[in-house]
Amino acid sequence: MVEEDPGVSIGTLARQSGCKIETIRYYERIGLICSPPRTAGGHRVFATADRKRLTFIRRARALGFTLGGVKELLRLVDSGAYGCAEIHDLAAGHLKEVRGKIAELQRLEATLSDMTSHCERGERPDCPIIDALSDSLVGKPRA
Template identity: 50%
Template sequence: MKNHHGSVKILRRGDLAKLTGCNLETIRYYENIGVMPEPPRTSKNYRAYDESHVGRLRFIMRARELGFTLDEVRDLLALVDGGAQTCGEVQVLANAHLASVRAKIADLKRIERVLSSTVAQCTGDDVPDCPVIDALTEVT
């Protein structure tokens, strides 16, 4: 995409933030930890992004929304960047992540069960005896 001067339209950091909904500082953070590439700079040292950076950042944000850690995002990006990425390789990463998501759900469900059954025994009264405290204090 070129403008009428024949040069590619550049985006500054704030533009990229607005386009993606990403926090301004987070963009710099992603650059520091190496998931976003160092963009070219203008003569005055401003970061000069283009459309490819928008795509990259959106990719990262979607992966994060799906609960991938930044380490996992790095792996996914390496596969994409490598060009030789195959469905099989990606599937391995995604399945591993899916397993950890399911483990977290199971953990939280266990917590939910214990907590809700305990709270259910509460009278909610002004009495100094509470099933929740009892459960936490229990010597068993």
């Protein structure tokens, strides 16, 4: 029962995982994935496990996890005996952050929306948007 894993080049892995070549090398450099074996000429040879790991990373990143968060997730997965609890807490914590960002952006949206609605693109020199940003008048730079 010899399980052969022919191995793929970094370019093939990039196509399979959806990560760019440079990103894969970057992940290796920062220790997110392990350094793969090389050919006699020095080219990286990746295994199926690497494709799965990279796909995992890409999906977690797409959900907005930081690389630090991804590292945590992978650490739990790598440890084997992960319980749902820790994973859940990581995801819940991230969800909270995302909701915070949404709330913040919605505040900006309201302000910007209000500002632009008050400015009807008129040709008056006293633009309400500028007024809102200015302290009565913006200091011009030294001539």
